[in-house]
Amino acid sequence: MSLVVGAMAGHRRIPDAVLAPLLGRLAVAVSAGVDLRRAWESESARVPSRCRTAMRDVSAGLRGGRELSEAMAAAGDAFPAVVRGMIRVGDRTGRLAEVLRDTAAAVEESLHSRRTLRGELVGPAMKLAVAAAAVGVLIFVSGMARSLDGKPLDFLGLGLTGSRGLTVYLLGLATALGVTACLAPVVARSWRDRGWARALGGRLPVVGGAIQSLEAAAWSRAASLAAHAGMSAGELVSLASAAAPGLAMDPTAIESRLRLGDDLAAAVSACGSLPRAVVEAVSVGELTGTTAEALDRVAGHLDEAARRGFAAAVKGLGFAVWAGVAGLIAVLVIRLMTSYVGIIQDAARPL
Numbered sequence: 001m002s003l004v005v006g007a008m009a010g011h012r013r014i015p016d017a018v019l020a021p022l023l024g025r026l027a028v029a030v031s032a033g034v035d036l037r038r039a040w041e042s043e044s045a046r047v048p049s050r051c052r053t054a055m056r057d058v059s060a061g062l063r064g065g066r067e068l069s070e071a072m073a074a075a076g077d078a079f080p081a082v083v084r085g086m087i088r089v090g091d092r093t094g095r096l097a098e099v100l101r102d103t104a105a106a107v108e109e110s111l112h113s114r115r116t117l118r119g120e121l122v123g124p125a126m127k128l129a130v131a132a133a134a135v136g137v138l139i140f141v142s143g144m145a146r147s148l149d150g151k152p153l154d155f156l157g158l159g160l161t162g163s164r165g166l167t168v169y170l171l172g173l174a175t176a177l178g179v180t181a182c183l184a185p186v187v188a189r190s191w192r193d194r195g196w197a198r199a200l201g202g203r204l205p206v207v208g209g210a211i212q213s214l215e216a217a218a219w220s221r222a223a224s225l226a227a228h229a230g231m232s233a234g235e236l237v238s239l240a241s242a243a244a245p246g247l248a249m250d251p252t253a254i255e256s257r258l259r260l261g262d263d264l265a266a267a268v269s270a271c272g273s274l275p276r277a278v279v280e281a282v283s284v285g286e287l288t289g290t291t292a293e294a295l296d297r298v299a300g301h302l303d304e305a306a307r308r309g310f311a312a313a314v315k316g317l318g319f320a321v322w323a324g325v326a327g328l329i330a331v332l333v334i335r336l337m338t339s340y341v342g343i344i345q346d347a348a349r350p351l
Contacts, residue, residue, distance in 0.1 A: 012054070013078055014054060016114075019080075020111055023104035027097050027100035027101035027104060029042075031101075040055070040058060043055065044059055054079070057074050058074065059071075060074075068087050072084050082103075082222050082225075085226075085238075089231055089239075090229065095230075099225070099229050102225050103225060106222075113307060116307060117307070127321040127325070128321050131324060134325070134328070135328070136166055140162065142161045142165070207310070207313045209309050210309025210312075215247055217300075219247045220281065222243035223236050223282075223295050224291075224293075224295035224299060225239075225292075233251075233264055249268065254267045254268065257270060257271065265282040265283035277302070281298040282295065
């Protein structure tokens, strides 16, 4: 999913939907020989106004003679750490256009994954909305149905009937929605920063496995970009750890094991907790000289596994919503039958 983590005070984080095409266009411009400062100024005019403060800071750095990675660092976390790290590699190796293109593709993949997940959440959300509307209708209608003693029939057993009960219900629903709207940014920020929200999600069935696959995919994709750019093993591990803090490992320890004769696969296996599929991809890549390609392939497989996991969780949520609606209908039918049986019994009693 996202390659970004938080935003520095004073700078709005540039959304992936803006960042991916920005990096892609820069790659085209740089590969065509366009001066980087001119290309960046052109991009600054394209981005939404909320992103221009960070873009101007980078422009100022470029005009001052800084490399792109140094200029982007001045904008803080407006640009993702993994993006800044890759741009630094491009600056050092003289392969900036190639690195910009690869990084744009990685950001685009992350964006696509999130959009797919949001699309799958629409169904359960609509089911929940229909269920909430049905409850409101039942509360209102219950005020029109009367027992023999003239009291409204409380179909749902909530103590809410008629227009007054509907008003109370709608106020409660609005309060719940307001609280949810206030908490959503907090939860999203905690998820991006790998805080309590992600830790809690990791303990849930299905979701936990999807999160692990997502983390491993982020590590693999960052490591693939680093290997493709010709980074050293320590730099590769450092960049991958920045992209996937849950799988972080000490670059110094990796380099120490390499000096002792371990290959990279053995070193990352001993110093970290990477899934077996990732370690095997590193091993195959070292043997064949295609580490970047092997890691990119396993990143795609892990992304797909994460998508399937989240999709399964969403389907489970949808089933739970429908189960709740079915339970509500069952309760309604039972209460209606009970109410009318009571009415019939009261009518049959001798006066």
